[in-house]
Amino acid sequence: MWNTLREIRKFTPKAEVDRILGASPVRIEDRPAWYYGGGFVLHYSPVRFRVEGIQRVEYGGPGEYIVGGWHFPDADTLKLELGLTCFDAEDAVPLEEDIVDGVITYQSTFQEIHRCAARHSLEYYSEGETQCLVEGSMAFLRRWIAWEEYEFYFYGKSRKTKVTGFRFVQPE
Known part of the structure; x- marks a missing residue:
């Protein structure tokens, strides 16, 4: 798909x-x-x-x-x-194909994507952390990299954490 x-x-x-x-x-x-x-x-x-x-x-x-x-x-x-509480679909699976052809897959790490972006173009690149409220305190949720039309999510602070999901924008 x-x-x-x-x-x-x-x-x-x-x-x-x-x-x-x-x-x-x-x-x-x-x-x-x-x-x-x-x-x-x-x-x-x-x-x-x-x-x-x-x-x-x-x-x-x-x-x-x-x-x-x-x-x-x-x-x-x-x-x-x-942010879904009642969602019944259980058919989510990792992609068999590359996320970005020959460059990024679900096996790619934060560090690998950062290096890849640096080799290609950092013009549309940013990275950061997202936090959430847990028992009255802010707690780490995930790291992210936004690069060109993608935003990659990583559920770990290590630079060796693998991609755990992504957001994309359709081409114009």
Whole structure:
């Protein structure tokens, strides 16, 4: 599914995405997000838009247009990341194909992705930590790397921690 999904252009109507993927998605609560199976959640926008300078310019009619999504290789991580309490899908699995062709897989570590980005381009690169409130105190949740159209998640502080999920934006 991933090889097909990453070829779908941003702002493709949901009906066309469903036809291409051949899926019967399940809506995630009252969000503009749909679960397509295998750990994929796709996010939709009610309008098409482009950014001109610092202005967001909307165009076209209302609808549901794909913007991007997430992939998590297990249901527990998917539920945690998306803040879901009651979500029944248990079919999330690691990708068989590369996340980024020949560069990044679920076996890639924080350190490997950092080095890869440094070799290619750090123009659209950032990294950091996310924390959450646990029993009245802030606690480490995960590390992340945002690079180009991806955000990679790592559930460990070590630079050798492997990818545990990712967010992506559809190509324009």
